[in-house]
Amino acid sequence: MEKRRTDCPALPAGWKKEEVIRKSGLSAGKSDVYYYSPSGKKFRSKPQLVRFLGSSVDLSCFDFRTGKMTSGKLHKNKQRARHEPGVSKSGKPDLNTALPIRQTASIFKQPVTKVTSHPGNKVKSDQQRASEQPRQLFWEKRLKGLRSSDVSQEQMRSMDLPTGLQCIGPDPSQDCLLWAIASALHLSSGPISGQSSSAEKNPAVWTNSNQPPCRGFTVSEQQIRDQEQVVNQVRRSLEEALSADFMARNAEHTKVRKKR
DNA sequence: GCCACCGGTGGC
DNA sequence: GCCACCGGTGGC
Numbered sequence: 405m406e407k408r409r410t411d412c413p414a415l416p417a418g419w420k421k422e423e424v425i426r427k428s429g430l431s432a433g434k435s436d437v438y439y440y441s442p443s444g445k446k447f448r449s450k451p452q453l454v455r456f457l458g459s460s461v462d463l464s465c466f467d468f469r470t471g472k473m474t475s476g477k478l479h480k481n482k483q484r485a486r487h488e489p490g491v492s493k494s495g496k497p498d499l500n501t502a503l504p505i506r507q508t509a510s511i512f513k514q515p516v517t518k519v520t521s522h523p524g525n526k527v528k529s530d531q532q533r534a535s536e537q538p539r540q541l542f543w544e545k546r547l548k549g550l551r552s553s554d555v556s557q558e559q560m561r562s563m564d565l566p567t568g569l570q571c572i573g574p575d576p577s578q579d580c581l582l583w584a585i586a587s588a589l590h591l592s593s594g595p596i597s598g599q600s601s602s603a604e605k606n607p608a609v610w611t612n613s614n615q616p617p618c619r620g621f622t623v624s625e626q627q628i629r630d631q632e633q634v635v636n637q638v639r640r641s642l643e644e645a646l647s648a649d650f651m652a653r654n655a656e657h658t659k660v661r662k663k664r
Numbered sequence: 665g666c667c668a669c670c671g672g673t674g675g676c
Numbered sequence: 677g678c679c680a681c682c683g684g685t686g687g688c
Contacts, residue, residue, distance in 0.1 A: 424669080426669075426670065427669085427670095428669090428670080429669085429671075430670080430671075430672050431671075432670090432676060434670095434679090436668095436669080436670090446667085446668095448681080448682075449680070449681050449682070449683075450680080450681085451680095452681090452682090468680075468681095469679090469680085522685095574675085
């Protein structure tokens with residue numbers, strides 16, 4: 405047990421756990437637990453691990469001392485998830501949510517950049533972090549067969565992608581490409597332009613995991629303007645629907661008050 | 665300057 | 677009272 409690094413199945417491949425028994429001092433006999441990233445970086449607390457792994461690994465149930473996932477805390481988290489804003493305690497969607505919330509923000513965890521202008525401050529950067537984030541190729545396939553449905557359990561229609569986008573990789577379906585593009589748009593700060601021509605010939609070797617698995621494409625100014633119009637139109641429709649709903653609610657409210 | 669190691673303490 | 681977390685430092 406002492407001073408031996410062992411594999412830790414609860415963490416991504418390559419991570420090691422070490423338990424060191426204290427030999428002297430008041431705390432002799434007690435032990436310290438350390439973890440080592442695949443590159444050898446040492447971690448001595450759970451917050452430190454969480455900071456490093458970010459959203460790539462869910463450590464909420466991870467027990468730092470044992471190195472295992474605990475099932476006890478799982479229930480607490482599930483209960484809390486049901487009480488998120490926008491959902492009432494009965495589990496049905498709460499249509500009275502006051503503030504509009506960008507729903508995708510909670511699905512795709514995004515890093516927060518802290519900018520400090522104080523001259524004395526040192527900003528620590530972790531170059532290893534980015535290179536050690538595990539990235540799976542063709543992860544879109546895992547979502548195959550899953551469809552989103554609305555509040556009445558009705559399956560929602562998938563979005564239509566512009567024609568001309570050519571999927572490359574093991575799954576040529578439009579759904580997979582849609583998921584990949586949506587994810588890339590949320591996770592990448594750079595432009596989304598598809599794969600290089602070499603990835604077309606051998607996707608398993610040359611696929612760039614930061615880009616969706618489709619043939620390289622360009623977006624014209626005209627297409628951007630067209631899309632702006634579509635978005636504006638949808639916003640107008642939403643505005644009309646919301647104000648109609650608001651008026652109907654008001655009318656209903658005054659009717660009830662008159663009855664009393 | 666680095667880091668293994670132990671002490672101190674805040675939160676439970 | 678326990679212990680997770682992190683500060684501090686002695687030894688290299």
